Amino acid sequence: MSERQPRLTRADFRVFRAIPTRWHDNDAFGHVNNVVYYGWFDTAVNAWLIENGFLDLAGSEVVGLVVETGCTYFESVAFPETVEAGIAVERxxxxxxxxxxxxxxxxGDQAAAQGRFTHVYVERASQKPVPIPTPLKAALAVIQS
Structure with a gap:
């Protein structure tokens, strides 16, 4: 088993998105269920891609497919809180x-949870890996830490 990652702070991230929790996000233990965090990861990354013109859900010929994700939890979050998802490029x-x-x-200044989310870029029709498009790669470099 690997060592637990140090708890990150806001300074470790470049972009933030507010996401309201929903009533059905809570589980029987009264806090947001762990699977919801992965949805927040997906929402934060893909909203950034869409808003910056790098992803057209229906028309992009090159898309990022999730190949790896993980999460470490430090404290519980519960409805009706609003969370803020921070993103930065790690690699x-x-x-x-x-x-x-x-x-x-x-x-809050410290992450309640933190994780990783890896996209591999593929040509949509063939599903074969391709280089990250140049304009996207330049924008990703800006939010790299």
Whole structure:
């Protein structure tokens, strides 16, 4: 088993997105279920890609497929909180990018949970890996830490 990663702070991230929790996010233990965090990771990354013109859900010929993800939890979050998802690029390769994701209580400085999210870029029709498009790679470099 690997050592637990140090708890990250807001300073470790470059972009933030507010995400409201929903009533059905809570589980029987009264906190947001662990699977919901992975949805927040996906939402934070893909919203950034869409808003910056790098992803058209219906038309992009090159898309990022998730090949690896993981999460470490430090404290519980529960409905009706709003969380803030922070993203930064941890590793930028030729055809893949690994994002660092932090989930923060609104206004909190330390991550309540943090993880990784890796996309491999493929040509949509063939599903074969391709280099990350140049404009996207340049934008990812800006949020790399």
């Amino acid at each position: 930028l390769g030729n055809s893949s990018v690994t994002y660092r994701i932090g989930i923060f209580r609104q206004g």
